[in-house]
Amino acid sequence: MEDMLSASIAPLLADLCTPVxxxxxxxxxxxxxxxxxxxxxxxxxALVPEAAGGAGLSxxxxxxxxxxxxxAGMPLPAAQTMLARQWLAAFDVPRPAGPITLAFAxxxxxxxxxxxxxxxxxxxxxxxxLETPDGVYLDDRLVKKRAAGSPSLLGFAALMSAAxxxxxMSRIFExxxxxxxxxxxFGRSIGKFQAVQHQLSVMAExxxxxxxAVRLACATPEGDNASLNRAIAKSRASHAAPLIADTAHAxxxxxxxxxxxxxxxxxxxxxxxxxxxxxxxxxxxxxxxxVIAHWQSITSGVVDTARCS
Amino acid sequence: xxxxxPWTAIPPEDEALRAPxxxxxxxxxTTTPPAVRARSWMGFDAxxxxxxxxxxxxxxxxxxxxxxxxxxxxxRFVLVEELLAVGxxxxxxxxxxxxxxxxxxxxxxxxxxxxYLPRICQARxxxxxxMSEPNAGSDLASVRTRAVRTENGWRLSGRKIWTTNAxxxxxxxxxxxxxxxxxxxxxxLSQMIVDLSLPGVTISPIEDLTGDRHFSEVAxxxxxxxxxxxxxxxxxxxxxxxxxxxFERSGPERLYSSVVLLDEWLRTLQADQEEFTAGxxxxxxxxxxxxxxxxxxxxxxxxxxxxxxxxLGALVAELVTLRAMSVAVTGKLARGESPIVEAALVKDLGTxxxxxxxxxxxxxxxxxxxxxxxxxxDATLAYVQxxxxxxxxxxxxxxxxxxxxxxxxxxx
Numbered sequence: 006m007e008d009m010l011s012a013s014i015a016p017l018l019a020d021l022c023t024p025v026x027x028x029x030x031x032x033x034x035x036x037x038x039x040x041x042x043x044x045x046x047x048x049x050x051a052l053v054p055e056a057a058g059g060a061g062l063s064x065x066x067x068x069x070x071x072x073x074x075x076x077a078g079m080p081l082p083a084a085q086t087m088l089a090r091q092w093l094a095a096f097d098v099p100r101p102a103g104p105i106t107l108a109f110a111x112x113x114x115x116x117x118x119x120x121x122x123x124x125x126x127x128x129x130x131x132x133x134x135l136e137t138p139d140g141v142y143l144d145d146r147l148v149k150k151r152a153a154g155s156p157s158l159l160g161f162a163a164l165m166s167a168a169x170x171x172x173x174m175s176r177i178f179e180x181x182x183x184x185x186x187x188x189x190x191f192g193r194s195i196g197k198f199q200a201v202q203h204q205l206s207v208m209a210e211x212x213x214x215x216x217x218a219v220r221l222a223c224a225t226p227e228g229d230n231a232s233l234n235r236a237i238a239k240s241r242a243s244h245a246a247p248l249i250a251d252t253a254h255a256x257x258x259x260x261x262x263x264x265x266x267x268x269x270x271x272x273x274x275x276x277x278x279x280x281x282x283x284x285x286x287x288x289x290x291x292x293x294x295x296v297i298a299h300w301q302s303i304t305s306g307v308v309d310t311a312r313c314s
Numbered sequence: 315x316x317x318x319x320p321w322t323a324i325p326p327e328d329e330a331l332r333a334p335x336x337x338x339x340x341x342x343x344t345t346t347p348p349a350v351r352a353r354s355w356m357g358f359d360a361x362x363x364x365x366x367x368x369x370x371x372x373x374x375x376x377x378x379x380x381x382x383x384x385x386x387x388x389x390r391f392v393l394v395e396e397l398l399a400v401g402x403x404x405x406x407x408x409x410x411x412x413x414x415x416x417x418x419x420x421x422x423x424x425x426x427x428x429x430y431l432p433r434i435c436q437a438r439x440x441x442x443x444x445m446s447e448p449n450a451g452s453d454l455a456s457v458r459t460r461a462v463r464t465e466n467g468w469r470l471s472g473r474k475i476w477t478t479n480a481x482x483x484x485x486x487x488x489x490x491x492x493x494x495x496x497x498x499x500x501x502x503l504s505q506m507i508v509d510l511s512l513p514g515v516t517i518s519p520i521e522d523l524t525g526d527r528h529f530s531e532v533a534x535x536x537x538x539x540x541x542x543x544x545x546x547x548x549x550x551x552x553x554x555x556x557x558x559x560x561f562e563r564s565g566p567e568r569l570y571s572s573v574v575l576l577d578e579w580l581r582t583l584q585a586d587q588e589e590f591t592a593g594x595x596x597x598x599x600x601x602x603x604x605x606x607x608x609x610x611x612x613x614x615x616x617x618x619x620x621x622x623x624x625x626l627g628a629l630v631a632e633l634v635t636l637r638a639m640s641v642a643v644t645g646k647l648a649r650g651e652s653p654i655v656e657a658a659l660v661k662d663l664g665t666x667x668x669x670x671x672x673x674x675x676x677x678x679x680x681x682x683x684x685x686x687x688x689x690x691x692d693a694t695l696a697y698v699q700x701x702x703x704x705x706x707x708x709x710x711x712x713x714x715x716x717x718x719x720x721x722x723x724x725x726x
Contacts, residue, residue, distance in 0.1 A: 185725060202720035203713070209723060210663040213319055217642070218635045220321040240631040286624060289631065293623030296580065296630050297587050303577050303633070304399030304570065308332070310634050311641065313323050 010062075011069035017042050018077035024267045030080040034128045040104060043083055050100075052091035059094065064164070068223035071165060072216070075172025075278075078270050082106040082126035084165035089134045092141075092158060098148050103131030107162045109282070110137050125166075125281045134158075160232055163239035163282040168219045170242040173275045174212045174249045180268050181205065181253045188258075201256060208252050211245040218242065221311065230310050233295055236288040237310070243285035246275050318656050321638070322645035328388035335396040338369065343400055349693035351401025352574040355567055356528045358482055359403035363437040372407050373435035376415050380431035387647040391566060391640075398570035405479055405528075410434040413561040414441035414487050417505075421546035421554055426507070430485075444474040444488030444508070444532065445555070451476075452714050454489065455499040455552065459534065461490045461506055461543075468492075468544070470508065470537040478708075480530040481519045486510055489555050492548050503551030506543045513537070524700050556654070562709050563657040565644075568664035569636050571705050572671040575698045576629065578691045579675045583622055618681050625674050632667045636660065655722030662715040665706040672699035 021039040030036040043049055051067055053059020064071075071084055081104050089105040106126040124133060135142045136158055141149045185196030185205060195201050218241035222234040250272040254261045261268045279285075300306035342365070343351070350357065366372050374390045376382025383389070397404050404411075415434045418426055433439035450456045459472025474480075474488060486508045494502030510517065514537035519527035546554045639660050646653040675695055679687065706712045 182723065182725075196725045199713075199717070202725050203716040205723060205725065206659075206662070206716040206719035209719060210659050213659060214632075214635045214639065214663060216317070217319050217321075217638050218631070220319075221635070221638045224321045234634070236627075237631040237634050240628065241635050244628065244631070285628065289624040289627030290620060291627065292630055293625070293627030296626055297583050297623065300580070302399065303573055303580060303630070304395065305336075307630070307634050307637050308395070311323070311638060 008066075008069045010066060011073045014046060014048060014070055014073060017046055018073060018079070022077040022079065024270065027078050027080055027270055030129070036081055036129065040081060043081070044102070049083065049086050050090055052087050053094045053100075054091075057094040059090070064223040068168065068220055071168035071223075072172040072175070072219065075169030075174075075274075076176045078173070078176070078274060079169065081129050084169065085126065085134075085162065088158065088161055088165060089132075092134070093143070093148070096149055098143065101132045101143075104129060105132045105134055105143075106130040107158060107282075108133050108135045109159055109162070110135060112137065123280075125277075159282055160235040163288065164219070164222050164235040166278045166281045167215070167222070167235075167238040167242040170246060170275055170278045171212070171215045171219045173271045173278070174215055174242075174245065177249055177253045177268065177271045177275065178205075178208055178212055180271070181208070181256050184257055195256070204252050204256060208249055211248055215242045215245050224313075225310070226313065229299075230312065233292065234310055236292050236295075239283060240285045240288040240292060243279045243283075243288070246279040250275050318653075319639045319642040320645070322642045324388050324392060324641060325386070328386060328392050331389055331392045332396060334369075335371065335393055339396060339400050339402055343402060346401075346403075347693070348401070348574055348578050348690050349697050351403075352572075352694045352697050353403075353526070353528075354398060354401050354571050354574065355404050355408050356478065356526075357401065357403030358405040358479065360406045360437065360440075360482075362403050363406040363440075366404075366407070367435060367437040372411055372437055373415055373431065374411075376419060376431055376435060380419075380427055381435035382415075382431065387644045388641075391644045395566045395570070398567055399573060401574040406440050406482065407434070407437050409443055409479065409483075410439060410441040412565065413443070413558050414485075416561050417487065417554065417558050418507075418545065420557065421505075421550075423542070425542060426545060430507070439485060440479065440483040442477050442480045442483035442486050442510075444477055444486040444490075446476045447473060448475050448531075452711055454555070455503070456496050457489055457491060457503070458496055459488065459490045461492050461504065461539065463492075464538070467538065467540040467542075468506065470506065470514075470534045470539055473531060473533045475531045476520075476529050476708075477532050478529045480510065480532050481517050481527070483510060486532065487545065487558075489551050492544075492551075500552040502549055503555075504548045505545045505551050505554050506539060507545050508534070508537065508539065508543065512539075522701070522704075524697055557652075559710065560652055560654045560657055563654075563661045566637065566640050568661045568705075568709075569633060569640060569667065571665075571668040572698050572702065575675060575691075575694045576671050578688075578694045579678070580626070582688050582691055583626065586619070618678075618685075621681065622678050625678055629667070629671060629674060632670075636664050636667055640664070655719060658710070658715045658718045658722075661709065662706075662712050662719070665712070668705045669702045672702050 021042055047060060048070065050059035051062045055061040074083055085107045086105045089107060090100045093100045106124060108122055108124040110122040132144055138151060140147050140151050182205065185201055186194055188195050218238040222238035225231040225234045253268060253272060257268055260266050296306060370383055371393055373382035374385045374393060375387060378384035411434065415431060418430050430439055445454055447457050447459060459474060461468040461470045470490065477486065480486065488506050488508050489503060490506055491502055492504040514535045516533040517530050519530045521527050643653050643656050643660055646656065672695060676699060
C-alpha cells in the first residue's frame with residue numbers, strides 16, 4: 006500500500022473483507038455492512054466530478070485502490086459502481102445507492118432483456134448498467150441512446166477487472182510465499198528447492214508485469230493510447246491469470262484445493278475475472294488490428310503508448 | 315518485488331534525443347536488408363560507430379571531462395531504443411559504451427580514465443568481455459585464468475571463451491584469479507584490462523549455427539601486462555563484476571533482439587490489410603467517437619487474419635508492458651539505486667518474449683502453406699529462430715536469473 010488513497014481504504018478492507026466475511030457474503034449474496042462502509046468512505050463517488058458531488062479523482066490516483074479491492078477479495082462490484090456512477094453523473098441521471106454492476110450485450114433491446122447475458126457480480130447487485138449497440142440501460146430504463154461511433158464502457162470495465170486481477174495475484178503470491186517459507190518437507194522449507202524457487206520467480210515476473218500494465222493504463226491521458234493501454238492491461242492480466250492460479254495450486258499441494266483454505270477464494274476470482282469484459286483473446290485481436298491499422302513500426306508504436314502529452 | 319516497478323516517464327529533455335537519432339538512422343540505414351539488421355547489436359561497423367561518435371552519441375553517460383555526454387541513463391535508454399529498433403550495427407562500440415566505460419568510471423585510476431574514456435567516446439577503443447571459460451560458464455567464480463605478479467606487472471595465462479567481438483576488439487576486461495585457488499571461489503579474483511594486440515594472445519573466432527562468427531575463444535600464454543592493467547582493487551573482482559553485470563542487464567536490449575523480425579511481419583500484415591480495406595470494419599480499439607469495441611467479424615476476415623491479429627496483439631501487449639518495466643528500472647539507475655534483482659526479472663521475462671517472437675511468427679507463416687512467402691521476412695525468420703536460444707544464454711542464463719530473483723524474494 007504505497008499511496009495515501011490505498012492506505013486510507015486499507016482498514017475498511019481489512020475489517021470487512023476477512024476470510025470469514027467473504028464466505029458469508031458468498032453464501033448470502035449480501036454485504037450490507039461492507040456496502041455501507043464503502044458508501045460512507047466516499048470512494049464509490051471517487052470518479053464522479055466534484056460539481057456533481059464526487060471527489061473528481063483520476064484513474065491514475067485510484068489505481069492503488071482498484072488493485073487493493075482485488076487484493077482484499079472484494080465481493081461486491083465496487084469498481085463497477087464507481088464507473089457506473091461516473092457515467093450516470095455525466096448524463097445527469099440520478100445515481101442509485103446500491104451496488105451497480107456493468108454488463109454488455111450485442112443484441113438490440115426493445116424493452117426486453119437479452120438472453121443469457123453474462124453479468125459479473127449479478128447476484129450481489131441491486132442494479133445493472135447494460136450497454137448494447139443501441140443504448141445504455143439502467144435496469145429496464147433506457148438512459149442514453151447509442152449509435153456506431155458512440156464511446157463504450159467496455160474498455161474501462163476491462164481495466165477495472167485487470168486491476169482487481171493484479172491485486173488478487175499479489176494476494177495469491179503472498180499466500181504461496183508463506184507456504185514456501187513455512188511448509189517443511191525433507192527436513193527443510195520447500196522454498197529451499199530450486200524447482201520451487203524458479204516457479205515462484207516466474208510467478209513474480211508475471212505479477213509484476215500485470216501490475217505494470219494496469220498502472221500504465223491508469224496513467225495514460227485519455228485518447229487513443231489510453232484505449233489501447235486499457236486493452237493491453239486486460240490482455241496482460243488475463244494471459245497471466247491461469248499461470249498464477251495454476252502455479253499457486255501446484256505449490257500449495259492438496260490443502261490449496263480445500264474450501265477451508267483461503268487460497269481458493271482468490272484463485273477462483275482470478276479465473277472468473279479473466280473472462281469478465283473480454284479475455285486475452287478478445288483484447289489481443291483488438292490490439293493487433295489497431296497496430297496493423299495505425300503503427301508505423303513496432304518500436305515507434307510502443308514508445309507512443311507511454312507518451313504523457 | 316512486485317511493487318518495485320513504479321510507473322515512470324522518460325524526462326522530456328531525454329525524450330528530445332529521439333527525433334534526431336531517428337532521423338539520422340532513417341537517412342543512414344536505407345540499404346541494409348532486414349535479415350542483416352536482425353543481427354541487432356551484434357552487427358559490426360566501425361564507420362557507423364565513428365559516425366555516432368561524431369554526433370556525440372557514444373559515451374552518453376560517461377563524464378563530460380573525459381569526452382562523454384554526461385547524460386542520464388534515460389538519455390542512453392532513448393538512444394539505445396532507437397538503435398535497436400532498426401537493428402543498427404552498433405557492435406563495435408556496444409560493450410565499451412554499455413559496461414566497460416561505466417566500469418572504468420567507477421573503478422578506474424585517473425590515468426586509466428584519461429586514457430580509455432576519450433578513446434571509447436571517439437570509437438577508437440573497442441572492448442570485449444572476458445568472463446566465461448571452457449570450464450566456467452554459469453559458475454563464474456570458478457574461473458582459472460590466472461595473473462601472477464611480476465616485477466613490473468602481471469603474467470597472464472589461461473583461456474576465455476564465447477567472447478563476443480574479441481576478434482575485432484582492442485581491449486578485453488577479463489575476470490582473472492590473482493591469489494588463492496579456484497576453491498576460494500569469490501575471493502582472490504580481479505579484473506584486468508588486456509591489450510589484445512600483445513604477444514601471447516591468440517584469438518580464434520567460433521562459427522555459430524547461423525554461419526556468423528560473432529564470438530571467439532581467446533588464449534593467453536604468458537601475456538606480459540603492466541601494473542596499470544589492473545582495474546579497481548586486487549581481490550575485488552567479484553563485486554566489480556556484479557556491478558558490471560547490473561549495467562549489462564538493465565537496458566532495453568533484452569526486449570528488442572527480435573524486433574526487426576516483428577517489424578517485418580507487421581509490414582506483411584499491413585500489406586495484406588490494404589487488400590481488404592473497405593470502410594470501417596470496426597477493428598479500432600474503443601475510443602471516444604470511434605466504432606464500438608464489440609466488433610462483428612468482417613466477411614473479408616479469414617481465420618488466419620484473425621489469428622494473426624490475436625498473435626500480434628498478444629506480443630505487442632507483452633512488449634509494451636516490458637518496455638514500461640525497463641523504463642522503471644532505468645529510473646532506479648537514474649536515482650543512483652542498484653536494481654540488480656529488478657534487472658534480472660526484466661531480463662528473464664524479456665528474453666522469453668524475444669524468443670517467443672520467432673516461434674509465433676513461424677506458426678503464423680506456416681498456418682497457410684499455400685500462401686506466397688515474402689523473401690525478406692523468410693530470411694529474417696530463418697536467422698532469428700536459430701539464434702534465439704542465445705538471447706537467454708548471454709549475460710546470465712535463465713536458471714541463474716531465476717535463482718537471483720528467488721534470492722530477492724527472500725527465499726534463500
